[in-house]
Amino acid sequence: MFEKITIIGCGLIGSSILRNINNNKISKSVTVYDKSKDVLDIIKKENLCNNLSKDIKSAVKNSDFIILAIPLSSYKEVLLSAKDDLKNDALITDTGSVKKEVNKIFENLNLKNISWIASHPIAGTEESGPSAGFKDLFKNRWTIICDNKNSNKDKVEKLKKFWEILGSKVKLMSIDDHDHILALTSHLPHAVAYNIVKTAINADEKFRDEIIKYSAGGLRDFTRIASSDPLMWRDIFIDNSEKIIKILDEFSKNIDDFKKAIKEKNGDKLLKIFASTKSVRKEIIKAGQDVESPDFGRKKN
Amino acid sequence: MFEKITIIGCGLIGSSILRNINNNKISKSVTVYDKSKDVLDIIKKENLCNNLSKDIKSAVKNSDFIILAIPLSSYKEVLLSAKDDLKNDALITDTGSVKKEVNKIFENLNLKNISWIASHPIAGTEESGPSAGFKDLFKNRWTIICDNKNSNKDKVEKLKKFWEILGSKVKLMSIDDHDHILALTSHLPHAVAYNIVKTAINADEKFRDEIIKYSAGGLRDFTRIASSDPLMWRDIFIDNSEKIIKILDEFSKNIDDFKKAIKEKNGDKLLKIFASTKSVRKEIIKAGQDVESPDFGRKKN
Numbered sequence: 001m002f003e004k005i006t007i008i009g010c011g012l013i014g015s016s017i018l019r020n021i022n023n024n025k026i027s028k029s030v031t032v033y034d035k036s037k038d039v040l041d042i043i044k045k046e047n048l049c050n051n052l053s054k055d056i057k058s059a060v061k062n063s064d065f066i067i068l069a070i071p072l073s074s075y076k077e078v079l080l081s082a083k084d085d086l087k088n089d090a091l092i093t094d095t096g097s098v099k100k101e102v103n104k105i106f107e108n109l110n111l112k113n114i115s116w117i118a119s120h121p122i123a124g125t126e127e128s129g130p131s132a133g134f135k136d137l138f139k140n141r142w143t144i145i146c147d148n149k150n151s152n153k154d155k156v157e158k159l160k161k162f163w164e165i166l167g168s169k170v171k172l173m174s175i176d177d178h179d180h181i182l183a184l185t186s187h188l189p190h191a192v193a194y195n196i197v198k199t200a201i202n203a204d205e206k207f208r209d210e211i212i213k214y215s216a217g218g219l220r221d222f223t224r225i226a227s228s229d230p231l232m233w234r235d236i237f238i239d240n241s242e243k244i245i246k247i248l249d250e251f252s253k254n255i256d257d258f259k260k261a262i263k264e265k266n267g268d269k270l271l272k273i274f275a276s277t278k279s280v281r282k283e284i285i286k287a288g289q290d291v292e293s294p295d296f297g298r299k300k301n
Numbered sequence: 302m303f304e305k306i307t308i309i310g311c312g313l314i315g316s317s318i319l320r321n322i323n324n325n326k327i328s329k330s331v332t333v334y335d336k337s338k339d340v341l342d343i344i345k346k347e348n349l350c351n352n353l354s355k356d357i358k359s360a361v362k363n364s365d366f367i368i369l370a371i372p373l374s375s376y377k378e379v380l381l382s383a384k385d386d387l388k389n390d391a392l393i394t395d396t397g398s399v400k401k402e403v404n405k406i407f408e409n410l411n412l413k414n415i416s417w418i419a420s421h422p423i424a425g426t427e428e429s430g431p432s433a434g435f436k437d438l439f440k441n442r443w444t445i446i447c448d449n450k451n452s453n454k455d456k457v458e459k460l461k462k463f464w465e466i467l468g469s470k471v472k473l474m475s476i477d478d479h480d481h482i483l484a485l486t487s488h489l490p491h492a493v494a495y496n497i498v499k500t501a502i503n504a505d506e507k508f509r510d511e512i513i514k515y516s517a518g519g520l521r522d523f524t525r526i527a528s529s530d531p532l533m534w535r536d537i538f539i540d541n542s543e544k545i546i547k548i549l550d551e552f553s554k555n556i557d558d559f560k561k562a563i564k565e566k567n568g569d570k571l572l573k574i575f576a577s578t579k580s581v582r583k584e585i586i587k588a589g590q591d592v593e594s595p596d597f598g599r600k601k602n
Contacts, residue, residue, distance in 0.1 A: 262542040
């Protein structure tokens with residue numbers, strides 16, 4: 001399918017892709033670039049790839065498919081270093097959670113004879129690093145590909161097929177729709193989870209031990225989400241700040257409504273909210289995006 | 302340990318207690334009262350108890366230990382019906398998530414020669430009903446007992462022992478501390494979960510299917526919490542409204558700070574928040590209140 005694939009960044013996502021490429025033999029060769037020696041050492045130790053590189057120029061050379069699996073804030077630097085060594089007609093994709101800002105970077109670089117088509121596999125756990133990766137991470141999950149009227153259709157088709165080989169279902173949509181939907185389904189929940197844990201802990205230093213002790217009543221589940229990779233989430237929140245702020249405004253309005261309802265002891269209003277949120281869960285389970293007993297897409301032990 | 306235990310209300314919590322009583326033989330007899338015929342039919346079918354009652358007066362007669370495992374809004378009606386048939390020197394406890402309002406009910410009833418001592422096992426899943434109950438629900442979880450200077454010390458000791466036999470660790474604290482800590486660790490997360498799901502769904506009816514489809518990025522985990530028993534949560538929010546509103550005010554301030562940080566692209570401030578929330582999760586795991594791969598206290602299949 002490809003002559004040479006280059007994976008740039010080999011953490012949870014990059015190493016999970018690597019495990020699939022090895023398994024499905026979809027490229028004659030695979031090169032991994034990561035700026036961290038520790039990451040490369042793990043890849044070597046686990047025998048996941050023979051072509052490891054700390055030099056971005058040689059890593060991308062002759063590569064017909066380049067996958068960026070790095071924090072959003074690293075795209076610019078990496079692309080500036082790599083741009084003069086890109087192969088003619090190469091396909092570049094990524095795995096980032098926000099598309100608007102990084103797309104601007106590509107537009108500004110104005111690379112000639114390169115197909116940049118963004119991807120976003122909606123998969124992951126709260127863990128990070130190459131050891132957290134696993135082959136089935138993308139299985140039955142969705143990958144969004146952001147195409148537009150200028151996209152090379154053959155390349156879009158090829159990219160779609162690539163994610164399908166990894167077990168993913170694929171949906172095409174615009175960058176703007178992607179960033180909006182992800183703000184709702186992922187960025188909002190994460191923003192709130194961080195703030196819940198912050199509120200619970202800061203509210204009363206006196207009760208800190210008790211709050212830890214009695215966290216099984218709900219808080220502990222939020223701490224799981226709130227322990228996701230900090231650098232990754234800093235970049236997501238900053239890159240998608242406009243949409244997230246708008247949604248947080250809406251969320252704050254709902255919180256105010258809720259406060260009003262409990263202040264007025266308006267039980268019917270509360271039940272109406274709960275009924276609608278309960279039905280959403282049923283729809284999610286029906287859509288195969290969760291199970292009755294969720295495992296959060298984790299590696300099976 | 303007891304002559305006759307009466308469990309009033311046999312849903313997730315009541316039926317889990319029942320399974321433990323049967324197993325540990327800590328009472329000569331056990332009677333279950335539930336106003337729902339369906340619930341009693343399940344208890345009968347699963348052969349969990351022989352003494353089933355839809356008459357509250359006969360259910361509590363001669364009982365030296367009565368456990369209320371019903372929604373907070375049902376206490377008053379049940380206690381008014383039962384009060385003339387309570388055994389002298391009986392111990393009454395409950396399993397409710399808020400204590401201030403129900404304690405007022407007991408104070409107003411002014412029952413003579415009865416020991417009312419509130420309990421709250423911090424255990425549960427998002428499921429409800431007697432079939433969702435299981436014996437190990439309380440194992441390694443905390444139960445809070447709310448005593449005060451007027452509490453009968455022997456009865457407090459007996460109640461403590463009861464929960465320990467069920468596998469629970471026990472902590473004594475005041476009603477006010479209980480309601481405060483639970484507002485932070487349980488009521489805040491649930492209030493927010495309901496509002497996140499509401500925000501995500503209402504924000505854009507156009508994208509409803511997409512939001513369901515891509516919920517694996519965080520939202521689905523909140524829908525789990527937001528599908529907890531609606532009646533129970535209505536009562537909790539209304540009974541603890543004062544403390545919850547105060548904490549939601551604090552939470553909203555944190556959300557505003559967060560919006561400011563992402564608007565200003567203040568990455569350092571974001572990283573500082575994330576580092577502190579990540580450390581809380583480590584403390585929770587260290588305290589044995591969660592595992593690296595959580596099962597949410599669910600029944601093992």
